[in-house]
Amino acid sequence: MSDTNPGIVIVGGGQAGVQAAEALRAGGYPDAITLLSDEPHEPYHRPPLSKGWLAGEMDAAQLTMRASEALARKQIALRRGVRVEAIDRAAKAVALHGGERLSYAGLVLATGARPRPLTLPGAAAPNVLALRTRADAEAIAAGLQACRAQGLPLVVIGGGFIGLEVAATARKLGVAVTVLEMAPRLLGRVLVPQLSDWYAELHRGHGVEVQLGVGVQAIEQQGGLAVAVLGSAGQRWPAGLVVAGIGVQANDELARAAGLDCERGIVVDDCARTADPDIVAAGDCTARRLADGTLLRLESVNNATEQGKSAAAALLGQPRPFGGTPWFWSDQHGRKLQMAGLAIGGAARTVLRGRLDAPSFSLWHFDAAGRPLAVDTVDAAREHLLARKLLDAGRGPTPDQAADAGFDLNGLLG
Numbered sequence: 001m002s003d004t005n006p007g008i009v010i011v012g013g014g015q016a017g018v019q020a021a022e023a024l025r026a027g028g029y030p031d032a033i034t035l036l037s038d039e040p041h042e043p044y045h046r047p048p049l050s051k052g053w054l055a056g057e058m059d060a061a062q063l064t065m066r067a068s069e070a071l072a073r074k075q076i077a078l079r080r081g082v083r084v085e086a087i088d089r090a091a092k093a094v095a096l097h098g099g100e101r102l103s104y105a106g107l108v109l110a111t112g113a114r115p116r117p118l119t120l121p122g123a124a125a126p127n128v129l130a131l132r133t134r135a136d137a138e139a140i141a142a143g144l145q146a147c148r149a150q151g152l153p154l155v156v157i158g159g160g161f162i163g164l165e166v167a168a169t170a171r172k173l174g175v176a177v178t179v180l181e182m183a184p185r186l187l188g189r190v191l192v193p194q195l196s197d198w199y200a201e202l203h204r205g206h207g208v209e210v211q212l213g214v215g216v217q218a219i220e221q222q223g224g225l226a227v228a229v230l231g232s233a234g235q236r237w238p239a240g241l242v243v244a245g246i247g248v249q250a251n252d253e254l255a256r257a258a259g260l261d262c263e264r265g266i267v268v269d270d271c272a273r274t275a276d277p278d279i280v281a282a283g284d285c286t287a288r289r290l291a292d293g294t295l296l297r298l299e300s301v302n303n304a305t306e307q308g309k310s311a312a313a314a315l316l317g318q319p320r321p322f323g324g325t326p327w328f329w330s331d332q333h334g335r336k337l338q339m340a341g342l343a344i345g346g347a348a349r350t351v352l353r354g355r356l357d358a359p360s361f362s363l364w365h366f367d368a369a370g371r372p373l374a375v376d377t378v379d380a381a382r383e384h385l386l387a388r389k390l391l392d393a394g395r396g397p398t399p400d401q402a403a404d405a406g407f408d409l410n411g412l413l414g
Helices: 015-026 069-075 134-150 161-172 193-205 253-257 301-315 381-393 400-404 408-414
Strands: 008-011 034-038 075-077 084-088 093-096 101-105 108-111 113-115 129-130 154-159 178-179 209-212 216-221 225-231 235-238 241-244 248-250 265-266 278-281 286-289 325-333 335-341 350-352 360-365 372-378
Touching: 008 015, 015 034, 015 108, 015 301, 034 408, 069 075, 084 253, 093 350, 108 301, 129 134, 129 325, 134 154, 134 161, 134 241, 154 209, 154 225, 161 178, 161 241, 193 209, 193 241, 193 325, 225 241, 265 278, 278 301, 335 381, 350 400, 360 381, 360 400, 372 381, 381 408
Parallel strands: 008 034, 008 108, 034 075, 108 278, 129 241, 154 178, 154 241, 178 209, 265 286
Antiparallel strands: 084 093, 093 101, 113 248, 216 225, 225 235, 325 335, 335 372, 350 360, 360 372
């Protein structure tokens, strides 16, 4: 390694940051790579936090994404418990808490996102929690154990993926659960009504009390702890633990203070580049500027992985546009939802392939011209993978073909 090149500094030790570091080294970058994480743990997988880890079905080794030793073998220096306080673009350096400065030849911002705060009276109680980090999951796990021991329920505020996954895990642990959603249906930002209704019935069938179209006005406290959630229409839901799952916001403050373009996240192009040629960004902290000028925010492991690769390629001078079909998944009550593409806001027609009461089924979403936009599958992993290939290739069935469970989708690949 060169003694004169300050190397590349990566801010953020999650999926995007680790991917960028490894892609840089795999791409032949010869100089120092420093990965800065503000958490005390080695980089870990986040999806299990609301599921296997929360249920106590995984140990720390299984949760770990990359051990320090594995990174060191690739000559990637991991520094844990480090907070970056500012970026000096003119000097090409970052300022760390405590006064240290690190120079960089290239900078990767992979700062992630954080839960939106619950701004209600009483929400500061220690048993009102949100889930983003391993420490959050450990606190929720302890709260669920206390609920089970004392026979108290969990109240989840917000009917999104995180809240519903926590609700499903809590039921597996034997804890009573109430889910409160202000909107008229669950997962309304990402699912069509047909699948939203299916999820509501899935949760109710596992003993979850699902309340839709309800507002929350306060958290009732007793002895400094939350004991109930109070609805705007006078309802009262007892609680031994409250988990808020009302969305996330991008950690773009560092970039914003440094004068980078930020709008719902750090604005990047399809190669993960910011307006500063020496700074790229990847993962949940970003908003990608599309060809039509609109911004796309994707919060997924797939997006973090691919943007991390694109960020590394940009710094290596090998632009790698990323515009593939986005995909997501969620596990709840033993059922696996896998989503490919983006249906909400653009689908003119949705057709069901199979039956909602079958062991597996899918929903195919089409635009006004009959072209497939997205596919949601439940317990149909092969169809999900096939759908991704078809969407990437710009191919797919007609609505009538998709609705025919006997039609061979594999033949469309050609």
